[in-house]
Amino acid sequence: MHARQKQLAIGTAWLLAAGLASPAFAQPPEPTDLxxxxxxxxxxxxDAPxxxxxxxxxxxxxxxxxxASEMLEQKLRLGGKAHWGDMPMPLPADRGGPLSPEDAHTLIDWVLTQ
Incomplete structure (x- = not known):
């Protein structure tokens, strides 16, 4: 590990230990392909309806x-009734095909960090 990487790691660890950094600090990358x-x-x-x-x-x-994660992952994988007005989540076949549990988790994990 280079000196700069060590400094960054120590600084990040210190901020987390001091409670000055939140879990959002480690936000997962956007799963663009999914x-x-x-x-x-x-x-x-x-950010807008x-x-x-x-x-x-x-x-x-x-x-x-x-x-909530589990419920949203199921809804994403299977479609579901509307919770936000009249439009339900479309079935996977109408959106882009089947979605694995792992891919649903990746998407929902990312959405919940927004």
Whole structure:
């Protein structure tokens, strides 16, 4: 490890230990390929409602709710009834094809950090 990398690692560890950095500091990268494959942006945006709620609205509603990740992952994998107006989550076949549990988890994990 180079000296600069060591300094950065020590600084980050110190901030976390001091409570000055939040878990959002380690935000997962945007899963662009999955977002494109599932056509998420046909209905959602990052920060403004469109045909469906924004990812930020979803995160604000569900981020702190127990078992929300599992519920959202199921809805993403199987489709589901509308929780935000009249439009339900389309079935996977209508969005981009089947989604593995791991890919659903990756997408929901990212959405909940918005």
């Amino acid at each position: 977002i494109d494959q599932q056509h998420c942006m046909f209905c959602h945006t990052i 469109f045909l469906a709620p924004s990812f930020r609205q979803i995160a604000d509603r569900y981020r702190e709710k127990p078992n």
